[in-house]
Amino acid sequence: MKEYSSESDLFHLGYAEFKIHKDENGEITSFNLKEGNKVFRDLAGIGNLENGSQIPFNKDSWTLRIVEYCIAAESDDNGIIENFVSTKKWSITQIIKSGDSDYRAVYMDITNFYESLSEYEIQKDSYKFFLDNIQGLAFQVLSGGGRMNTFQLGAYEKLTGYNIDKFRTIESFFSLIYPDDLERVKNYNSELYKRKNRVSEIEYRILTKAGQVKWLRSYDQNIVDPKGVNLVQGIMFDVTTQKEQEIKLLDAYSIIKEQNAKLDDLSKKDSLTELFNRRALVQLIEDEITRYNRLNTGFSIIMIDLDYFKNINDRYGHNVGDQVLINVSRTFRLNLRRLDKSGRWGGEEFLILLPGIGPDGAWKTAEKLRKAVKMIEIPHGDDIVGVTFSAGVVTYEGDESFEHLVDRADMGLYSAKEAGRDRVLSGPSNTGK
Secondary structure: OHHHHHHHHHOOOEEEEEEEEEOOOOOEEEEEEEEEOHHHHHHHOOOOOOOOEEEEOOOOOOHHHHHHHHHHHHOOOOEEEEEEOOOOEEEEEEEEEOOOOEEEEEEEEOHHHHHHHHHHHHHHHHHHHHHHHOOEEEEEEEOOOOEEEEOOOOHHHHHHOOOHHHOOEHHHHHOOEOHHHHHHHHHHHHHHHHOOOOEEEEEEEEEOOOOOEEEEEEEEEEEEOOOOOEEEEEEEEEOHHHHHHHHHHHHHHHHHHHHHHHHHHHHHEOOOOOOEOHHHHHHHHHHHHHHHHHHOOOEEEEEEEEOOHHHHHHHHOHHHHHHHHHHHHHHHHHHOOOOOEEEEEEOOEEEEEEEOOOHHHHHHHHHHHHHHHHOOOEEEOOEEEOOOEEEEEEEOOOOOOHHHHHHHHHHHHHHHHHOOOOOEEEOOOOOOO
């Protein structure tokens, strides 16, 4: 007995001998701890229990386990992992029957190993839970190509519809990429291999086995592992739903932008003639004045009033009057440059803005318009309705307000009316604000 105990101490094993006592009915009543070394006592937490002590059998105490192990020893099931509740220690226990009621036990303390194993299992389970529940595909591949390894069972097939064994290489994965995105992805991949320890991001489409187009967003990093091997690690996410919503939002935004542009255009246009309205003309002239002050680029304006327009309305009605205004406006558009701006100043008055045009060019343009308008003929019953206009022309000379510029053009227009109408005259020079 001493020999076994000494060997156990030598190898830091726990050693104990027990004797079980039964009553006349064969029921276990108590047992003796015949001997137990320090390792065993530390494991069981019975450091003060003397050898030879008789211990009552209590089904609610640690004695139950001792008895269970002794019974197990009778059936040769004697290799047991044991947890000592009182000390929270673990051991591998071997119990052999050495007599009718005598048992010997050897204990190996595996507490540290078991706790490390438990921590590993916890971490492994947590890692698996994390990977299984992220809505993406974690992967790793040798830099420059090679086999693709994934870390989630079935994730590749769920994403693409294909078994990964058929598409493990980068080149084979490229065959799944939507044709319009392939060149961009290849360029991204080439650049990725040039970068170290920097996370890159790309979005692209793939075609699944079922023919569905899916959008993927991939975050990738080119790293060197502890063994010096170049690896690309990353994670792909299926962002199809998000991209579809983005596209819908962009479409909606484009429609809203287009509608806003139309509304903005309508707010600047005269509804009848579709020329600029007075508010828009004021802003356009103010902009030209600002440009002149900054760049010294000149401009001119023509103020136009249709001759005897009230008589047309009184004789032929407002519908014919409207047709006259529409035809005059169309004539302006056909005879002006693209950068010129024409607008309805009010009633039968019009204003023409001529960027970059001086006095002579402005007068010639006004004369061209006058002659073109005079050619307009609008049938009405047996009559042909025609129209002429009078105009005043001025050029911006600097150090002048918008209002004063328009007043000078009005003076030229008034002079044309006084001189007999159907003519173009220049307004006075700038004599002050």
